[in-house]
Amino acid sequence: MFRFSAITEMIVLGKPDLVLIHPPSIYDFREKTILYGPISDVIPSTPIFEMYPLGFISLMGYLEYNGFHVHIVNLAVKMLRRRGFNPEDYLSKIEAKAYGIDIHWLVHSHGGIEVAKILKKNKPNRPVIIGGLSSTYFHREIIRNYLEIDYIVRGDSGEYPLLKLMECIEDNKHPIDVPNITWRGENGKIHENPLTYVPESIDKYTINYEYAVRNVVRHLNIEDYLPYGDWLSYPYCALITCKGCSQNCITCGGSAYSFSKIYGREKIALKSPEVLVDEMKIIQSYFKSPIFLLGDIWQYGDEHGLKILKLIRREGIDNPITFELFKPIDMGKIVEIERTCSEFSIEISPESHDEDVRGAQGRLYSNEELERMIENSLNHGCVKFDVFFMIGLPKQTPKSVTETINYCDRLLSKHSDGRLHTFIAPLAPFLDPGSIAFENPDTVGYRIMFKTFNEHREALEKPSWKHYLNYETAWMSRNQIIDSTYNAARAMNDIRFKYGIIDKNHYETIRMRIDFVESITRRIDELIAKNSSLESLREYVREMYSILCPREELKSVPIARVKWVRGGLTLMLKYLRII
Numbered sequence: 001m002f003r004f005s006a007i008t009e010m011i012v013l014g015k016p017d018l019v020l021i022h023p024p025s026i027y028d029f030r031e032k033t034i035l036y037g038p039i040s041d042v043i044p045s046t047p048i049f050e051m052y053p054l055g056f057i058s059l060m061g062y063l064e065y066n067g068f069h070v071h072i073v074n075l076a077v078k079m080l081r082r083r084g085f086n087p088e089d090y091l092s093k094i095e096a097k098a099y100g101i102d103i104h105w106l107v108h109s110h111g112g113i114e115v116a117k118i119l120k121k122n123k124p125n126r127p128v129i130i131g132g133l134s135s136t137y138f139h140r141e142i143i144r145n146y147l148e149i150d151y152i153v154r155g156d157s158g159e160y161p162l163l164k165l166m167e168c169i170e171d172n173k174h175p176i177d178v179p180n181i182t183w184r185g186e187n188g189k190i191h192e193n194p195l196t197y198v199p200e201s202i203d204k205y206t207i208n209y210e211y212a213v214r215n216v217v218r219h220l221n222i223e224d225y226l227p228y229g230d231w232l233s234y235p236y237c238a239l240i241t242c243k244g245c246s247q248n249c250i251t252c253g254g255s256a257y258s259f260s261k262i263y264g265r266e267k268i269a270l271k272s273p274e275v276l277v278d279e280m281k282i283i284q285s286y287f288k289s290p291i292f293l294l295g296d297i298w299q300y301g302d303e304h305g306l307k308i309l310k311l312i313r314r315e316g317i318d319n320p321i322t323f324e325l326f327k328p329i330d331m332g333k334i335v336e337i338e339r340t341c342s343e344f345s346i347e348i349s350p351e352s353h354d355e356d357v358r359g360a361q362g363r364l365y366s367n368e369e370l371e372r373m374i375e376n377s378l379n380h381g382c383v384k385f386d387v388f389f390m391i392g393l394p395k396q397t398p399k400s401v402t403e404t405i406n407y408c409d410r411l412l413s414k415h416s417d418g419r420l421h422t423f424i425a426p427l428a429p430f431l432d433p434g435s436i437a438f439e440n441p442d443t444v445g446y447r448i449m450f451k452t453f454n455e456h457r458e459a460l461e462k463p464s465w466k467h468y469l470n471y472e473t474a475w476m477s478r479n480q481i482i483d484s485t486y487n488a489a490r491a492m493n494d495i496r497f498k499y500g501i502i503d504k505n506h507y508e509t510i511r512m513r514i515d516f517v518e519s520i521t522r523r524i525d526e527l528i529a530k531n532s533s534l535e536s537l538r539e540y541v542r543e544m545y546s547i548l549c550p551r552e553e554l555k556s557v558p559i560a561r562v563k564w565v566r567g568g569l570t571l572m573l574k575y576l577r578i579i
């Protein structure tokens with residue numbers, strides 16, 4: 001692929017005002033001996049968590065609309081795709097008036113800070129800004145301890161505060177009146193502006209993929225904008241339907257409790273159906289990719305969900321759509337989805353087969369409701385139905401995990417035509433800061449191993465995922481969580497093969513990987529106990545092994561049916577029309 005060098009970009013296109021950089025979870029992951037385990041096996045990212053937050057797209061769109069030129073650099077993808085790529089060299093050459101780094105998910109606490117250090121070393125006078133929910137949660141500790149960070153944009157909607165901050169940076173002023181900013185001023189004095197910007201409407205902050213397309217063409221560089229490593233072979237586009245959540249799952253840092261207690265949001269902000277469907281239209285005009293609607297469209301009543309479906313029909317959106325559901329929906333809604341979508345899939349996370357465990361986690365519905373919905377959906381055109389279970393829940397024991405696998409077996413025996421998929425994964429690597437379980441561990445049966453930002457950052461350098469899990473429960477120790485994960489992975493692999501979801505080749509590959517990863521986990525423990533070097537394991541852990549399912553199984557429609565709407569040339573012509 002033709003790629004402008006950073007310097008050519010600068011000369012031809014002018015220096016961006018702001019470069020948003022997505023770091024790898026662990027900065028020097030290519031040099032370290034770390035067994036990542038199955039911490040990202042059921043999401044599109046690798047264990048490096050190379051997928052940047054959707055907020056990057058809305059931040060870029062909002063700032064560009066207001067006259068700032070913003071460029072995104074997915075540094076994690078660059079490092080994954082090219083072994084010879086030198087991130088320090090690259091970062092030292094990117095020119096901008098300011099740099100933004102996401103530390104939204106706590107797994108980026110290591111990579112995010114290391115990238116900030118490199119930027120500050122090379123451009124000591126350029127501001128470094130971080131943002132995201134984890135940055136917000138730990139803002140005091142971060143600004144106190146990491147001198148390379150100049151500003152932290154707090155809260156769940158950084159667009160407006162970041163715009164005002166950029167205006168201050170451009171005018172060489174301190175952001176004294178800008179809401180939600182923690183910053184370092186004269187003589188290193190720390191300021192904490194109040195968290196007062198919590199918008200009730202998020203309609204201004206659209207996820208407009210057109211800005212990304214436009215910048216890809218402008219820079220003739222698609223790699224910087226790739227949301228995850230294999231996006232080009234399987235492009236799906238996600239949209240958020242709300243900020244905040246109506247639910248209170250106890251291990252989630254995005255729950256109603258967490259938003260209210262930590263992020264100042266007392267009320268969920270729903271994106272209006274009109275804006276959501278406009279965003280879908282933009283996606284449709286560029287890609288025939290699946291669209292993933294994040295956040296249950298039914299969580300604030302039937303009327304809202306029905307309106308979204310009505311507008312999708314009116315606008316003739318025919319991309320495959322994946323709906324995330326927080327609880328089962330009735331037959332009427334499934335029929336509405338069927339008559340709206342050319343192709344649709346559903347994702348739901350009952351977490352456990354055991355209603356008692358599920359209820360303790362905060363999900364209050366029965367297996368009967370779940371099974372009825374699966375049946376109705378598959379009878380009404382659902383092309384793929386994914387059911388996610390978890391390990392590390394309140395009241396969950398190793399025996400209960402085994403029973404969850406038996407439950408999956410029963411579900412698949414009833415629906416064995418290949419459209420129903422069951423997944424199980426550990427809650428890893430971190431229980432979310434700000435979640436009910438993190439804030440009040442004793443009351444819900446959790447023990448938290450690391451509390452501070454720095455403890456989590458250091459934990460990410462430990463040699464295996466077992467050592468950086470930040471919790472155990474009253475019902476399962478860390479060791480039991482790890483062992484249950486490997487046992488569940490094995491049993492689920494057997495079931496997948498039994499029902500023809502995977503072929504023999506996949507089955508054997510995954511079985512071998514599980515045995516291998518389990519033995520490496522034990523070996524690491526032995527070497528640590530003897531205080532020996534882990535160097536001998538280095539070449540074995542370099543690979544990132546998916547052990548919970550083949551990665552293809554996560555895709556919401558079969559890969560052959562995803563195609564680009566237009567070729568690269570047409571994208572360019574479209575771009576030329578819109579500027």
Ligand code: SF4
Pocket residue numbers: 245246247248249252253254255256326
């Ligand atoms: S896990 Fe639960 S609380 Fe968190 S976003 Fe999903 S439904 Fe809401």
